[in-house]
Amino acid sequence: MSWFRREREPSRRPVEDVDLDSLLALVAESLGYFFEFARDGASVTLRGDREDGPGGSGALIVKLTGLRREAGRRAREDWPKLVSEHLAHAVATAGDWLDVCDIEQARPLMRTRVEAVDDVADLTRVVGRHLNADLVELLTVGGRVVRPEEAGCWPMAAGQALDLAAGNVRGERLRAESIGVSGTSVTRLTAESPSAATHLRWLDDYLAVPDDGALVVLPDPYTLLVHPVDGIGVVRAIERLRVHAARTDGLSPQVYWWHEGRLTLIKAEIVTRQGQIRLVVAPPPAFAQVLARLAV
Incomplete structure (x- = not known):
């Protein structure tokens, strides 16, 4: 009497969620866990298969909202690595007191950290924004850099969190x-x-900043060296600051121009010829106009 048999109701979940769950299940098993997904797909519970196995006999609830x-936002070929890193990170931090996905816990601990772009292994695995082509401002919670899937748990965009x-x-x-x-x-x-460079936004809280802005050097993430652009003597200041920045071997060996909320590179190359050190400066057009006006 097959006509009385009800057809099985097809899954209403997006195919992307189903595929992601399959990857999560595969990785969980490879780590030695049994797993159970929440009905709404917002989390997966991992349980070890024995007392001395991963997680012991306890349960580890891994939130998935941010991961999804x-x-x-990512290509499917990135998913295996994304899932593996997410579960591995959840296991590694299982004993931490801080749940970064909990916005109430994370909000008062949110800070920024400024690093050289070249020092960040993978910009797709952090939450941040560029100060310029050389420097990036990263989002941290409790001193640890936030991962995109963690920020994805919050009821706000990444820019708002920053x-x-x-x-x-x-x-x-x-x-x-x-x-x-x-x-x-x-x-x-x-x-x-x-996060010293973050304070550039409020530089005039600390010194009088002329309309033409200021020269800035970042010897390390904790320090700013600032010189006002208030006369043609700024040319000599560029030379002195550039040589100083190169010697410190810190966050950046360059000199920057802070003006109207932007941090612009003043390209200056140190050239040594016959034992003499020369500085070859190629200022950005807007700064070149400032220098021309100051020279009059």
Whole structure:
């Protein structure tokens, strides 16, 4: 009497979620876990198969909301690595007191950290924004760089989270002092966390910034060296600061121009010929116009 048999109701879940769950199941098994997905797909519970196995006899709940959002932004060929890293990270941090996916826990601990772009192994595996082509401002929680799938758990866009983190950083005042760099007077601003460059947004909280902006050097993530662009003497300041930055071997060996909320590279190459050190400067067009006006 097969006509009384009800047809099995097809899955209403998107095929992408089904495929991602298949990958999650495969990776969980490879790690030695039994697994059970929540009915809404928002999490998967992992259980070890024996007391001394992964996770022991306890259960580990892994949130998947952020992972699903990140997978939706990535090509399918990236999914195996994405899933493997997500579960491996969840297992490695299972005993941590901080749940980064919990926005109430994460919000007061959000900060930024500025690093050289070349020092970040994979920019797709962090949450951040470029200060310029050389430097990137990364989002951290509790001192640890946030992964995209963790930020995907929050009810806000990544840009909003970075703004919130920057606001938290602003409350951590810098220490300001005047120093000399090869005879050039500069202001050194020192932070207690590796986010000194984030404070450029509020530079006029610490010194008088002329309309033409300021020269900036970043010896390390905790320090800013600042010189106002207030006269043709700025040309000599570029030379002194560039040589100083190259010697520190820190966050960046370059000199930058902070103006109207932008950090622009002042390209300056140190050339040594016959024992003489020369600086060849190729300023960006807007800064070249400032120099021409100051020279009059």
